Amino acid sequence: MPLPENPGSEQQPSSPIPDKTSEISTAAPENALDELRSGYRSLRSLFNILLIGLIVFAGSSVVLMRRENQMAQRQLGELARYIAEYQRNIAPKVAELHSKLEAYSKLHPDFAPIFAKYFGNTNAPPSQPPAPVSPAPAPTSSAPPPRR
Numbered sequence: 001m002p003l004p005e006n007p008g009s010e011q012q013p014s015s016p017i018p019d020k021t022s023e024i025s026t027a028a029p030e031n032a033l034d035e036l037r038s039g040y041r042s043l044r045s046l047f048n049i050l051l052i053g054l055i056v057f058a059g060s061s062v063v064l065m066r067r068e069n070q071m072a073q074r075q076l077g078e079l080a081r082y083i084a085e086y087q088r089n090i091a092p093k094v095a096e097l098h099s100k101l102e103a104y105s106k107l108h109p110d111f112a113p114i115f116a117k118y119f120g121n122t123n124a125p126p127s128q129p130p131a132p133v134s135p136a137p138a139p140t141s142s143a144p145p146p147r148r
Contacts, residue, residue, distance in 0.1 A: 098119060105115035 101115055101119060105112045
């Protein structure tokens with residue numbers, strides 16, 4: 001209902017002809033409200049779909065990590081058995097071969113250079129500690145180095 005022009009005067013009776021502007025103004029907010037509700041529903045459904053996808057992805061990742069962990073534990077057990085077998089069976093034979101070759105190189109001087117090359121003290125610690133490395137001097141110019 002429109003406001004009276006003079007607040008002190010009596011209200012005039014409304015005309016029996018419907019006002020088109022009032023219908024448009026009331027229809028527009030209802031239409032906009034429907035659009036907002038529709039947009040809200042579509043955003044909510046999109047959020048729910050993304051949430052379900054995230055849950056599926058997280059669950060799949062957990063299953064994958066458990067399988068990888070089981071496989072790594074199985075491989076660790078196999079490698080531990082292999083190392084134990086190596087230390088029990090093969091390492092003594094290698095040490096025996098090394099001692100026999102060393103004895104052979106002492107009896108046959110021609111074989112000594114070959115023995116020293118392949119079985120010598122390859123892992124001997126250095127007689128002197130390495131000299132400390134000084135840092136490179138900082139560049140004096142701020143220009144980038146030339147490209148090649």
